[in-house]
Amino acid sequence: xxxVVQSPRYKIIEKKQPVAFWCNPISGHNTLYWYRxxxxxxxxxxxxxxxxxxxxxSQLPKDRFSAERxxxxxxxxxxxxxxxxxxxxxxxxxxxxRTDTQYFGPGTRLTVL
Amino acid sequence: xxxxxxxxxxxxxxxEAPVExxxxxxxxxxxxxxxxxxxxxxxxxxxxxxxxxxxxVESINGFEAExxxxxxxxxxxxxxxxxxxxxEYFCAVRxxxxxxxxxxxxxxxxx
Numbered sequence: 001x002x003x004v005v006q007s008p009r010y011k012i013i014e015k016k017q018p019v020a021f022w023c024n025p026i027s028g029h030n031t032l033y034w035y036r037x038x039x040x041x042x043x044x045x046x047x048x049x050x051x052x053x054x055x056x057x058s059q060l061p062k063d064r065f066s067a068e069r070x071x072x073x074x075x076x077x078x079x080x081x082x083x084x085x086x087x088x089x090x091x092x093x094x095x096x097x098r099t100d101t102q103y104f105g106p107g108t109r110l111t112v113l
Numbered sequence: 114x115x116x117x118x119x120x121x122x123x124x125x126x127x128x129e130a131p132v133e134x135x136x137x138x139x140x141x142x143x144x145x146x147x148x149x150x151x152x153x154x155x156x157x158x159x160x161x162x163x164x165x166x167x168x169x170v171e172s173i174n175g176f177e178a179e180x181x182x183x184x185x186x187x188x189x190x191x192x193x194x195x196x197x198x199x200x201e202y203f204c205a206v207r208x209x210x211x212x213x214x215x216x217x218x219x220x221x222x223x224x
Contacts, residue, residue, distance in 0.1 A: 006156075041216055042205075042214030043203075043214050045212065048210070048211075056210070091156055100164055102147075102159075103159065104149075106155055107156045
């Protein structure tokens with residue numbers, strides 16, 4: 001089966017610019033996660049969706065970050081405006097109750113100049 | 114709340130030598146435990162997992178981990194490493210819904 005797809009793989013922007021990341025989860029996986037991974041650290045959860053509902057967004061910096069999963073399938077994470085400290089790898093993952101396991105996409109490496 | 118501790122940030126080891134990467138966790142509820150591997154510029158790949166049943170779990174490429182409830186540990190081992198095992202390894206714990214990751218251990222296999 002196809003894995004989690006993310007695009008773009010790399011993005012370089014100047015601070016204060018907007019940026020968006022896209023994720024398509026594994027078919028049939030109703031749970032979708034967005035993580036941020038800083039250099040030398042493990043992933044940290046930003047938001048978790050169950051179908052189209054955001055059930056845990058407590059770690060999402062809502063002043064500049066937003067996310068949506070309108071039809072309960074693919075999802076978009078947006079940052080507006082970006083700051084230097086947002087440079088990181090943004091990972092998307094998905095899971096289903098049947099597997100009880102997360103599967104990750106390749107990530108988007110964001111560099112803010 | 115759950116937490117994960119990976120005490121070793123880097124582990125150098127010679128090829129064909131054994132290795133152990135340590136992972137300790139804390140949780141007030143029953144947990145699922147995972148090891149993920151991350152190669153440069155790639156996402157995390159599931160290596161092995163403990164959900165229930167046998168406390169010793171194995172991966173297809175020779176790694177194994179043992180769930181030790183009394184010591185709250187889930188250490189990863191391999192009896193003989195290869196150059197291709199060089200990567201970052203992350204331990205993760207899942208309680209009710211949330212996954213918590215450790216800070217990772219960089220395994221460097223030397224020729």
